[in-house]
Amino acid sequence: xxxxxxxxxxxxxxxxxxxxxxxxxxxxxxxxxxxxxxxxxxxxxxxxxxxxxxxxxxxxxxxxxxxxxxxxxxxxxxxxxxxxxxxxxxxxxxxxxxxxxxxxxxxxxxxxxxxxxxxxxxxxxxxxxxxxxxxxxxxxxxxx
Numbered sequence: 001x002x003x004x005x006x007x008x009x010x011x012x013x014x015x016x017x018x019x020x021x022x023x024x025x026x027x028x029x030x031x032x033x034x035x036x037x038x039x040x041x042x043x044x045x046x047x048x049x050x051x052x053x054x055x056x057x058x059x060x061x062x063x064x065x066x067x068x069x070x071x072x073x074x075x076x077x078x079x080x081x082x083x084x085x086x087x088x089x090x091x092x093x094x095x096x097x098x099x100x101x102x103x104x105x106x107x108x109x110x111x112x113x114x115x116x117x118x119x120x121x122x123x124x125x126x127x128x129x130x131x132x133x134x135x136x137x138x139x140x141x142x143x144x
Contacts, residue, residue: 001072003028003046008056012097021048023093024068031086032076039138043121059107066094066102068109073119075128077111119129 005021012020023043034040056065068090070077077083087109094107117127121134 004069006049006067027089066107
């Protein structure tokens with residue numbers, strides 16, 4: 001499940017961007033009840049983009065920002081509790097890592113859903129039900 005994290009240079013201290021990526025990923029796993037599920041962990045992927053000041057905008061003006069975007073199957077972020085919890089925690093992570101300097105209203109989070117069946121684990125196209133079954137089976141194996 002790809003995370004695309006885009007930060008204007010300086011939103012978090014230089015060298016801390018990878019830590020922000022990891023913390024946002026860990027929070028996503030936690031909010032989905034999959035802490036320790038290696039299959040889920042292995043399928044959290046993504047990219048980090050640190051862009052120069054002057055290249056990000058809000059309200060038609062240059063603005064330092066953080067964009068947190070997940071691309072996921074439809075079962076992810078499916079409850080209001082998960083949405084509210086993750087979005088609050090993700091905002092807190094970036095705000096805290098900025099030393100309190102990045103305004104909360106300049107931290108943007110969104111989720112993009114894949115069409116059912118247009119997702120893969122290990123090179124195999126899977127439906128949401130198949131992914132759910134694979135994650136559950138892996139959790140059961142880890143528990144045994």
